[in-house]
Amino acid sequence: MSVDDTTTAAAEVLRSVEHVPGAAKPNPLVVADHVTRKFGGMTAVDVDHLEVQEGVITALIGPNGAGKTTLFNLLTGFDRPNTGEWSFQGRSLSGKSGAAVAKAGMVRTFQLTKALSRLTVLQNMLLASPSNPGEKLALSWLPFLWKKHEAETTAKAMEILARFKLDTKAADYAGSLSGGQRKLLEMARALMTDPTIIMLDEPMAGVNPALVQSLLGHVQALRDEGMTVLFVEHDMHAVRHISDWVVVMAEGRIVAEGPPGSVMKDQAVVDAYLGAHHDTDLGDDALLDPEVLARLEAEEEKR
Numbered sequence: 001m002s003v004d005d006t007t008t009a010a011a012e013v014l015r016s017v018e019h020v021p022g023a024a025k026p027n028p029l030v031v032a033d034h035v036t037r038k039f040g041g042m043t044a045v046d047v048d049h050l051e052v053q054e055g056v057i058t059a060l061i062g063p064n065g066a067g068k069t070t071l072f073n074l075l076t077g078f079d080r081p082n083t084g085e086w087s088f089q090g091r092s093l094s095g096k097s098g099a100a101v102a103k104a105g106m107v108r109t110f111q112l113t114k115a116l117s118r119l120t121v122l123q124n125m126l127l128a129s130p131s132n133p134g135e136k137l138a139l140s141w142l143p144f145l146w147k148k149h150e151a152e153t154t155a156k157a158m159e160i161l162a163r164f165k166l167d168t169k170a171a172d173y174a175g176s177l178s179g180g181q182r183k184l185l186e187m188a189r190a191l192m193t194d195p196t197i198i199m200l201d202e203p204m205a206g207v208n209p210a211l212v213q214s215l216l217g218h219v220q221a222l223r224d225e226g227m228t229v230l231f232v233e234h235d236m237h238a239v240r241h242i243s244d245w246v247v248v249m250a251e252g253r254i255v256a257e258g259p260p261g262s263v264m265k266d267q268a269v270v271d272a273y274l275g276a277h278h279d280t281d282l283g284d285d286a287l288l289d290p291e292v293l294a295r296l297e298a299e300e301e302k303r
């Protein structure tokens with residue numbers, strides 16, 4: 001199947017889905033109900049119902065402070081809700097730890113912390129491996145098995161790094177990478193766990209416009225290989241060209257859902273963004289360079 005065929009397939013499967021908040025999907029991988037999270041008297045998240053379709057790219061957008069990151073943290077076990085439950089592949093994940101969620105196949109990216117910046121690119125990859133030998137006491141007692149395991153994990157890490165053209169940087173400190181390369185490393189780290197769904201935290205933030213296309217291409221390639229992608233972004237610009245489906249949050253709630261083209265015209269979305277940033281132009285493509293934009297628009301025409 002060519003990339004264009006799968007792009008059409010991803011869009012096609014969502015064609016019958018209603019453009020309303022909480023819309024039911026044909027094959028929901030993640031289903032969340034009545035999820036709330038309060039900080040003091042402020043309700044950061046109040047999501048009545050959300051379904052994330054399998055095998056497509058879903059963008060979770062909304063103005064600053066809309067509750068996107070908090071919802072992301074809740075679903076991935078890095079925060080606890082006041083109420084609510086959610087399931088992944090039909091199994092309840094509410095109340096499970098971040099490690100248990102990741103083990104189930106729902107894996108999120110993390111921004112490179114100061115500590116990780118001081119490790120090499122390869123060390124970052126090995127740390128992300130689910131069966132990190134340091135944690136496997138049995139392996140550490142058996143040097144032969146340990147060596148074999150280490151060699152296999154390193155080979156897998158190098159293969160993933162090559163995919164992102166980071167293999168030549170394996171011995172460099174992660175802190176020396178550019179903004180775009182850091183985002184690629186974050187994605188590469190998540191892939192060490194062979195996820196079913198990869199959840200990306202602001203994948204475009206701090207990325208040089210010239211690298212945005214390469215990043216978008218990698219995200220689409222993951223989808224075309226059958227992975228489900230959910231990403232958080234507060235910027236509408238690049239979302240429009242990459243996502244198959246957009247979920248919009250404002251003040252903790254989901255205010256709109258739909259394909260990118262229709263969501264951008266939705267009055268609730270315009271109001272939410274304009275309420276937060278008076279100068280926001282939802283159609284502004286300043287993030288992309290003109291050549292990239294022309295190619296993306298040509299691809300969209302074909303959909």
Ligand SMILES: Nc1ncnc2c1ncn2[C@@H]1O[C@H](COP(=O)(O)OP(=O)(O)OP(=O)(O)O)[C@@H](O)[C@H]1O
Nearest residue numbers: 039044062063064065066067068069070071233234
């Ligand atoms: N740990 C916390 N303690 C107190 N308030 C918090 C905490 N985390 C988030 N909030 C508040 O909850 C609201 C939602 O924040 P959140 O970071 O989820 O929004 P967001 O949509 O991800 O915004 P951004 O695009 O700016 O990252 C904000 O008003 C924020 O100040």
